[in-house]
Amino acid sequence: MTQESAVRTVRQYSAKPISGEDMEKLLEIAGDYRRVKNYVYERYGGIGSLGKLYPGYTVQNEMTVCGLRAELGMPSVYYYRAVFDALGDIKSQWTRTKTAMRKAAARNENLTEADRHYLRFLLKVNNAFEAVLNEKLPEGKPSGLPEAVQAQCDALAEASDVRRVHGYLRRQVRKHQVKLSTERADGFGVTERAYRYADHGIYLATKRSRQRVFLPLTDSRQYTGQLYVKLFPREQRAEIMAAVRVRVKNHPDYTNRVGIALGMKTMLTTQEGHRYGTEFGTLHTEYAEWLREQSSVYRRNRADNAGRKKYTAKKHRKEERLHSYINQQLNLFLQNEKPETVCMVKLPPPKAGGVNRKINYSVSVWQRGYIRKRLLQKCREQSVEVVEVLGKGIGTECSRCGASGSVEGERFRCASCGYEADEKTNAAANALKRAGEGQIKIIGTGDSDK
Numbered sequence: 001m002t003q004e005s006a007v008r009t010v011r012q013y014s015a016k017p018i019s020g021e022d023m024e025k026l027l028e029i030a031g032d033y034r035r036v037k038n039y040v041y042e043r044y045g046g047i048g049s050l051g052k053l054y055p056g057y058t059v060q061n062e063m064t065v066c067g068l069r070a071e072l073g074m075p076s077v078y079y080y081r082a083v084f085d086a087l088g089d090i091k092s093q094w095t096r097t098k099t100a101m102r103k104a105a106a107r108n109e110n111l112t113e114a115d116r117h118y119l120r121f122l123l124k125v126n127n128a129f130e131a132v133l134n135e136k137l138p139e140g141k142p143s144g145l146p147e148a149v150q151a152q153c154d155a156l157a158e159a160s161d162v163r164r165v166h167g168y169l170r171r172q173v174r175k176h177q178v179k180l181s182t183e184r185a186d187g188f189g190v191t192e193r194a195y196r197y198a199d200h201g202i203y204l205a206t207k208r209s210r211q212r213v214f215l216p217l218t219d220s221r222q223y224t225g226q227l228y229v230k231l232f233p234r235e236q237r238a239e240i241m242a243a244v245r246v247r248v249k250n251h252p253d254y255t256n257r258v259g260i261a262l263g264m265k266t267m268l269t270t271q272e273g274h275r276y277g278t279e280f281g282t283l284h285t286e287y288a289e290w291l292r293e294q295s296s297v298y299r300r301n302r303a304d305n306a307g308r309k310k311y312t313a314k315k316h317r318k319e320e321r322l323h324s325y326i327n328q329q330l331n332l333f334l335q336n337e338k339p340e341t342v343c344m345v346k347l348p349p350p351k352a353g354g355v356n357r358k359i360n361y362s363v364s365v366w367q368r369g370y371i372r373k374r375l376l377q378k379c380r381e382q383s384v385e386v387v388e389v390l391g392k393g394i395g396t397e398c399s400r401c402g403a404s405g406s407v408e409g410e411r412f413r414c415a416s417c418g419y420e421a422d423e424k425t426n427a428a429a430n431a432l433k434r435a436g437e438g439q440i441k442i443i444g445t446g447d448s449d450k
């Protein structure tokens, strides 16, 4: 059996303001990086290039001879990173398109069961998929596939309406594939050959040979593999992101099924009324109030650049403090409750637009997203299953008898059976109950990646 692992993104921060000159050199790479990516999107994003995407050597070779690298004067360590970065985006876009098509096909009533079978085959076998899209189809169906696959393809095609399926496939691709491009030039990927950790910081290669930019970092951890450098020119700082594979821990003693409710006052409450992050509300209100004060100060002194920088640095520190509290409390929750399964309400998708007007609101929405993200990540890393349930009416339903009750302050009361409890405890118990009844939205298990 293979050892399960999960990917965790870790960040490092520049320790000192980055000089204008150094920032210029880094932005130059970011600008070129964007150009290369957009070039690759443009040239290989269409259906005509499907055959070149796997395994990608053709693209690499073509990008070597196309002259773009020489034109930009870009070090190869960055150039090829940008190429593969863009190729990765193109591949994930195809994956998304295929997923959308699978779902659409399952709902489409004009397709027979045999049509769907054939379609699923086409979505799975890259060569066949490409052949259909590029219409290189002498006998109406894909040919030239490996023997066993060809036999399967022929049998499936025989049983279905090939014209209908192919037409459907082409239309769906046109519908779901969007043209990729990036406007952002605020960062770049770095391969191992382009950086070196030393002297409590990191040396990054630039476009001039032997002229490295040195960034002192706030910690002395050293990562290997690919990194991503994100630039914040106005704030004169940078973040280094590294993807770390962590081994998934299995806890044989984690055997409980735990329902939880997240809140803005107490961060997390279980169905037994155990509370984690009881200081969260206070810390969070302080932070939100500070932000609001600062934003009115900022409006008055818009031109004050130095003040702005100080503000950003302080905001960053405050945020870090809040996050370290959240993480510490989530760890405590897992250690104490020893859950095999955590049942919680699925978060509604974020509403588009209008969020920034009320700063308190936007901050709280954002922190809630952060708590969830961290909880899901920690569960993945410790092979704790997460079951997300539908949240409609979960706060006002009685977890004991199912009748509708009322919430006053933070107390839940059921007039029907007399049950009375803390509102969050009742909601957590409902989450647990709904998970058992199968009112489940998504089941997330300890699968790796993303």
Ligand SMILES: [Zn+2]
Binding pocket: 398, 399, 400, 401, 402, 403, 414, 415, 416, 417, 418, 419
């Ligand atoms: Zn009741």
